[in-house]
Structure formats: C-alpha cells, structure tokens
Amino acid sequence: MNPRRKQRLMAVSAVVLVVAGAIGLMLYALGQNIDxxxxxxxxxxxxxxxxxxxxxxxxxxxxxxxxxxxxxxxxxxxxxxxxxxxxxxxxxxxxxxxxxxxxxxxxxxxxxxxxxxxxxxxxxxxxxxxxxxxxxxxxxxxxxxxxxxxxxxxxx
CATH class of the missing domain: 2.40.50.140 (Nucleic acid-binding proteins)
Incomplete structure (x- = not known):
C-alpha cells in the first residue's frame, strides 16, 4: 500500500471513530434524560x-x-x-x-x-x-x- 493511500485510510478511519464516539455520547445523554x-x-x-x-x-x-x-x-x-x-x-x-x-x-x-x-x-x-x-x-x-x-x- 502506498503512503498516500495509507494516509487517506487513517484520516477516514479517524473521522469515522470521532463520529461514532459523538453519536454514542449523544445516545448515552439522551438515555439518562428519558422520563x-x-x-x-x-x-x-x-x-x-x-x-x-x-x-x-x-x-x-x-x-x-x-x-x-x-x-x-x-x-x-x-x-x-x-x-x-x-x-x-x-x-x-x-x-x-x-x-x-x-x-x-x-x-x-x-x-x-x-x-x-x-x-x-x-x-x-x-x-x-x-x-x-x-x-x-x-x-x-x-x-x-x-x-x-x-x-x-x-x-x-
């Protein structure tokens, strides 16, 4: 795998992890506020x-x-x-x-x-x-x- 492709893969992986983490935190916060x-x-x-x-x-x-x-x-x-x-x-x-x-x-x-x-x-x-x-x-x-x-x- 060439270095440029590896760099893109790392960037996309980081973005996916950040978005997944944000969604997880939002669902956790909403779950505590449900009456x-x-x-x-x-x-x-x-x-x-x-x-x-x-x-x-x-x-x-x-x-x-x-x-x-x-x-x-x-x-x-x-x-x-x-x-x-x-x-x-x-x-x-x-x-x-x-x-x-x-x-x-x-x-x-x-x-x-x-x-x-x-x-x-x-x-x-x-x-x-x-x-x-x-x-x-x-x-x-x-x-x-x-x-x-x-x-x-x-x-x-």
Missing part, C-alpha cells in the same frame, strides 16, 4: 411485567383523589393521592401548584419513585381538558369521574 410515562396502576403492578425501580425518574398521570390534598401550613409542601382505575399512589411536591390543580382533576407529575407507591415530584402539570388525552390513558381512566371547573368547590 417514562406510567399510570398509578402500572407503578404498583408493573408495565408489561416490569415495575419501575425505586430512584427511577418517571412521569405519572392520573386523577387527584377527592379529599386527599394535604398542605403543610409552614411551607409550600403538598401531598396528594393519585389514581387511575386501580391502586392509589401518593405524590409529594414542594412548590406552587398550577392554577388548574384541584381534586378530581387530571394531572401529570414528573419526579422520582421514592417507595413502591410514593413519588417525589419536581414538576406538576394540571391538564386543561380530559377530552384531549391519549387514547391509551383515556381507556385506562374509564369510569373515573372528572370534576368540571364550574362544579369544583375551591377551599382556600
């Missing part, structure tokens, strides 16, 4: 036979159970129960809740699983309207009553 979506039933019973692990970052969606909202009087800490069609899980959150948050309303919380049925949320989003939810979640939530804003009683 898998679960319902309360899937957290307790497992999703396709696999339960989320304690410490795993995840996103959970369901309905806030009537009468379950507990607020700490000295801080912004709040905890509430979340349900879909099966088991209930508890969500704890430190911060100001969205204006649309209320009992009987659908929410999505992002956080970490701290126990088998407890989530420490970093972000809580209140759903505006249950009519626009994904078909899978709508099917799982059948039979749970949604409280419309005009029917909700605010206790402040």
């Amino acid at each position: 898998l979506f679960y319902t309360p039933s899937e957290i307790v019973q497992g999703k396709e036979g696999v339960k989320p692990k304690v410490g795993q970052r995840l996103r959970v969606g369901g309905m806030v159970v009537e009468g379950s909202v507990r607020r700490d009087e000295d801080s912004l800490a709040v905890s509430f129960d979340l349900v879909d069609t099966g088991p209930v899980i508890t969500v704890s959150y430190q911060g100001i809740l969205p204006d649309l948050f209320r009992e009987g309303q659908g929410i999505v919380a992002t956080g970490y699983l701290t126990e088998a049925n407890h989530i420490q949320a970093e972000e809580v989003l209140a759903k505006h309207d249950e009519e626009y939810m994904p078909p899978e979640l709508a099917e799982a939530m059948k039979g749970i009553k949604h409280v419309k804003p005009s029917e909700a009683s605010y206790q402040e």
